[in-house]
Amino acid sequence: MTSSTPEQSPLGKAAAYAHQYDATLLFALPRAGKRAEIGITGAAPFFGADLWTAFELSWLNLRGKPQVALAHITVPCETPHIVESKSFKLYLNSFNQTRFADAAEVQARIRSDLSQTVWRGAPVAGSVGVKLLLPEMFDRQPVHELDGLSLDRLDIECTHYLPAPELLTAQTNEAPVSEVLVSHLLKSNCLVTGQPDWASVRIAYSGPQIDQERLLQYLVSFRNHNEFHEQCVERIFMDLWTRCKPIKLEVYARYTRRGGLDINPWRTSHPQALPAHTRTARQ
Known part of the structure; x- marks a missing residue:
């Protein structure tokens, strides 16, 4: 080793x-x-x-x-x-x-x-x-997609293809909400080889309402970013945590397999049970 x-x-x-x-x-x-x-x-x-x-x-x-x-x-x-x-x-x-x-x-x-x-x-x-x-x-072994409201339904313009945390905003002057949001549009690249890594991501949070269109643009901005799966999920968590200031936050990504292996990082601000280890259709 x-x-x-x-x-x-x-x-x-x-x-x-x-x-x-x-x-x-x-x-x-x-x-x-x-x-x-x-x-x-x-x-x-x-x-x-x-x-x-x-x-x-x-x-x-x-x-x-x-x-x-x-x-x-x-x-x-x-x-x-x-x-x-x-x-x-x-x-x-x-x-x-x-x-x-x-x-x-x-x-x-x-x-x-x-x-x-x-x-x-x-x-x-x-x-x-x-x-x-x-x-x-x-x-x-079941196949099931991540549960939540699909961000991909939004008709947005995308112009950022490297991580752009400045896109993230939240309604800090309004009552807090609880939402579970899902996108299948997360793509990043291997840190060393540049090979594409494809993922679905679920973001669950309580706190100031996050602007959904800008959140989807932010997730798309990882498209040309080179970083390992675990590092991308932690970057997403920290960007949301510091810029949107949720009370609770959970980020879970399921990446498609490569070489017979898939990696599915899960990060949460509060202790809770692990998510179900259920593969999605693309895995």
């Missing part, structure tokens, strides 16, 4: 697939640098987690027969590191020709390796959540 800068990660580089289990393939990236860019230098003003789905997980049983599963992984946002997604893909592929006693052993191995990677350097180490879904559970 290694860590440094995004440019030193496996992203954008040719990489051989390991044929046997190899935990050293995991590459950690510190959260602190990008958080400092958006004004977070101490404790973050949010709770939350990064919800991953691994669609391409396979290993061999003790008789050499291939096994398959889906995996749901929950990485708390309090971890000092994130996992670079290509390294996670290479790590999971290293299970393909490795024999394990059962799914429980695979689950425990993934939980241990990821926990060591993302909690490295923390004064108190925690764990990540890992749930394996075996084939008999596949048909119980």
Whole structure:
């Protein structure tokens, strides 16, 4: 398990697939640098987690027969590191020709390796959540879009394609409201490769009413922005938190999968249960 800068990660580089289990393939990236860019230098003003789905997980049983599963992984946002997604893909592929006693052993191995990677350097180490879904559970996995009032219904003019937080405004002189707003128009690009990342986003808040047209223009402004999924969601949260001054705020994005993995960051100003880990149609 290694860590440094995004440019030193496996992203954008040719990489051989390991044929046997190899935990050293995991590459950690510190959260602190990008958080400092958006004004977070101490404790973050949010709770939350990064919800991953691994669609391409396979290993061999003790008789050499291939096994398959889906995996749901929950990485708390309090971890000092994130996992670079290509390294996670290479790590999971290293299970393909490795024999394990059962799914429980695979689950425990993934939980241990990821926990060591993302909690490295923390004064108190925690764990990540890992749930394996075996084939008999596949048909119980629903597809459902994010609930809320669609911002995409608005007929707006868009001229900003790099983050423009100055677009955000709220009615601070009127009675507070509670709203849940959804858009499918969030697009950003990989920080290193520039490859497009597509997402649906849900914003739930209580407080001064946010101008919906300007909020949609703001979300569209990420279209040419290069940043990882987790960093984009935290940037959106902080821009809304500082400019619109809600009493409560929740930002949840579900990104389309790449390399058999999707990443779905969720940030909330107040403790609450995790959102349902349900994929959308584009995932």
